[in-house]
Amino acid sequence: RKEVEQDPGPFNVPEGATVAFNCTYSNSASQSFFWYRQDCRKEPKLLMSVYSSGNEDGRFTAQLNRASQYISLLIRDSKLSDSATYLCAVNDAGGTSYGKLTFGQGTILTVHP
Amino acid sequence: ETGVTQTPRHLVMGMTNKKSLKCEQHLGHNAMYWYKQSAKKPLELMFVYNFKEQTENNSVPSRFSPECPNSSHLFLHLHTLQPEDSALYLCASRQREISYNEQFFGPGTRLTVL
Numbered sequence: 591r592k593e594v595e596q597d598p599g600p601f602n603v604p605e606g607a608t609v610a611f612n613c614t615y616s617n618s619a620s621q622s623f624f625w626y627r628q629d630c631r632k633e634p635k636l637l638m639s640v641y642s643s644g645n646e647d648g649r650f651t652a653q654l655n656r657a658s659q660y661i662s663l664l665i666r667d668s669k670l671s672d673s674a675t676y677l678c679a680v681n682d683a684g685g686t687s688y689g690k691l692t693f694g695q696g697t698i699l700t701v702h703p
Numbered sequence: 704e705t706g707v708t709q710t711p712r713h714l715v716m717g718m719t720n721k722k723s724l725k726c727e728q729h730l731g732h733n734a735m736y737w738y739k740q741s742a743k744k745p746l747e748l749m750f751v752y753n754f755k756e757q758t759e760n761n762s763v764p765s766r767f768s769p770e771c772p773n774s775s776h777l778f779l780h781l782h783t784l785q786p787e788d789s790a791l792y793l794c795a796s797r798q799r800e801i802s803y804n805e806q807f808f809g810p811g812t813r814l815t816v817l
Contacts, residue, residue, distance in 0.1 A: 624805070633810050691797070
């Protein structure tokens, strides 16, 4: 099983749609969780951190389910500019892996008019 | 504006060449990373440096040789590469002790091996 695994995608949605991505992780001791966004031919940039209580930033909502070991990202009212690859990242815990982020393979989102 | 810079941004090299990629972070972080991202593939972690010490090498071939002279600079020395090594090479930095600290990426070097 991969350490961090995402929905394979790609997701093609119309403007205004709501879309959700899931990401599962295998290390139950993982400490912190993130969603990154990567535009074509650019570097990944942090979209939002994912806290235990869930958190929201405008149209974006992130949830963490420790019992089932997954995180999710919900995008409401999709915009054309949301088209990108979304990467989940998990902070490993302990030993020499301490502080290392492990990334999922990414999910491609295309929002069309 | 990113606090992690990488040079060069683009590099074309032959299989017999030797070149180096440079990364510099201006964020006061104590951990730096090299990633490889090939077309339509996920980010692959190559090397991890904590406080200038290499703490992880993800089975990277010896034709890639990292160097971390101080906590702000990271190099990736390249020699006798193969065409399949063509990819985007990303450097990143982070303050490792605080779990919710963001990992910042540089803009990457797009490498083409002929």
